[in-house]
C-alpha cells in the first residue's frame with residue numbers, strides 16, 4: 001500500500017523562536033509549495049532539493065501568515081526515505097496551527113506519534129534499535145544518556161547484536177550441512193567447533209544482558225529514597241539538590257507527611273529523588289501512613305540516602321535504619337548539618353556504608369555527595385556507550401536468545417538430533433532479530449512507535 005501524505009509540527013507545542021512543520025509522502029514538495037510563495041516566484045519544487053528557500057507562508061485562504069524558509073528532499077534522500085518537505089516558521093503555536101491547516105487543505109493528514117520514524121524503519125533506513133535510539137535521544141536528560149542514544153542511533157548496539165547473530169548463523173550452517181548429508185555423522189572435531197560457537201554466543205549474550213544494569217540507569221535514572229529520622233534535614237537536602245524550594249521545611253519534626261518526588265542530576269547520574277516522612281513511632285494516623293510510604297520508597301529505591309544529623313549522637317534507631325537500607329540498595333550516609341558542632345562520632349561495630357558530610361542548608365558538600373554517587377553507581381565502561389541494552393523489551397529478547405543458546409548447547413551435549421539443536425538456534429536467531437526488528441511482530445512495532453512524540 002502506498003503511504004499517504006502526513007504532516008505535523010516537529011518542534012513541540014511551546015512558543016519558540018523557530019517552529020518546523022514537516023511533511024512526508026507523495027508530492028510533499030507540491031503540497032508545501034501550494035502554501036508557500038518563494039520571493040523569486042518559482043515554485044518550491046523548482047528549486048534544487050535540500051536547499052533553503054525564503055518566502056511567504058499563506059493560510060488556506062491565501063493570506064500571508066509568516067515569512068519562512070522552506071526546503072524539500074526527493075524520495076530516497078530523506079529521513080523517512082519518502083519525498084519530504086519542511087517549513088521553518090516563527091515558532092508561534094498559532095502560526096504553526098494555521099500552516100498545518102493549510103497543508104491539510106492540500107490533502108495532507110495529521111501524522112500520528114512516531115509516524116515519520118516508523119516510515120524510516122519500514123523503509124529500511126533505520127533498524128528498530130536505531131529507531132528506539134531516536135526517542136531515547138529526545139528523552140535524554142544527562143550527557144551519558146545522550147551519548148548512549150547517539151551511539152545506538154549510529155548502529156553500535158545493532159552491530160553488537162549482529163556479531164552474535166552472525167556467529168549463530170555459522171553454527172546453523174554447520175548443522176544444515178549435517179542434515180543435508182545425513183550419512184556423515186558429526187565428527188568430534190566438528191562437534192567441538194559447534195560447541196565453541198555456542199559458547200561464544202552464550203558469553204556474548206551474558207555480557208549484553210549484563211549491560212542492561214548500567215543501560216537502565218542511563219536511560220531511566222535511579223529511584224533514590226532520602227530517609228532518616230524526623231528533622232535531620234531530608235527535605236532541605238532535596239531542595240538543595242533540585243535547586244529550589246520544592247518541599248516544605250520547618251523545625252517541627254514530622255513536617256513531611258507524604259512522599260515528594262523530583263528529579264536531579266548528581267554525579268552525572270539522573271536521580272529520581274523521593275523525599276520521605278521522617279521515620280519514628282507515632283500515634284498520628286496521617287504520619288503513620290507517611291512512615292509506611294517511606295519504607296515503601298526504600299524498597300523500590302536503587303540508591304538510598306540515609307540522612308543523619310551529625311550535631312546529634314547516632315542512635316540505635318539510626319543504626320537499625322542503616323542496616324535496613326544496606327540490605328535493600330546501595331546506601332550513602334549523609335551526615336547533615338556539618339555547619340553545627342559535631343555531636344560526637346559514635347563507636348560502631350562493623351562497617352558503615354560510605355559517608356559524606358554536608359550542610360544541606362548552606363549547600364556544602366554536595367559535590368562530594370555527587371562523587372560518591374558516581375563511585376557507587378558506575379556508568380558504562382568507556383567506549384561501550386551506544387551498545388548497552390536500555391529498555392525492558394530489548395533485555396527480554398536478549399534473555400530469550402540466551403536461554404535458547406543454552407538449550408542448544410545442552411542438546412548438543414546430550415547427543416540430541418541435529419534438527420532438535422537447530423530449532424533452539426533458530427529461536428535464538430529470531431529473538432535476536434527482534435532487537436533490530438528483522439523478526440518483530442507488527443503489533444509490537446506499533447506499540448514501540450506509539451511511545452514516540454508527534455512529529456518524530
Ligand SMILES: Nc1nc2c(c(=O)[nH]1)N(C=O)[C@@H](CNc1ccc(C(=O)N[C@@H](CCC(=O)O)C(=O)O)cc1)CN2
Nearest residue numbers: 020022073076077078079080081084086116125455456
Ligand atoms: N530539519 C531537520 N533536522 C533534523 C531532522 C530532520 O528530518 N529535519 N532529523 C530527523 O528527524 C534528524 C537528522 N536525521 C536525518 C537523517 C537522514 C536524513 C537524510 O536526508 N538522509 C538521506 C541523505 C543523506 C545524505 O545527505 O547523504 C539518506 O539517508 O539518503 C536527514 C535527516 C535531526 N535533525
Ligand SMILES: Nc1nc2c(ncn2[C@@H]2O[C@H](COP(=O)(O)OP(=O)(O)OP(=O)(O)O)[C@@H](O)[C@H]2O)c(=O)[nH]1
Nearest residue numbers: 230231232233234235236254255256278359360361
Ligand atoms: N544548621 C543546619 N540546619 C539544618 C540543615 N539542614 C536542615 N536544617 C534544619 O533542620 C530543620 C529540619 O529540616 P527539614 O529539612 O524539614 O528536616 P526533615 O528531615 O525533612 O524533617 P521531617 O520532614 O520532619 O522528617 C529545619 O529547621 C532546617 O532548617 C543544615 O545543614 N544545617
Ligand SMILES: [Mg+2]
Nearest residue numbers: 234235255256
Ligand atoms: Mg521533611
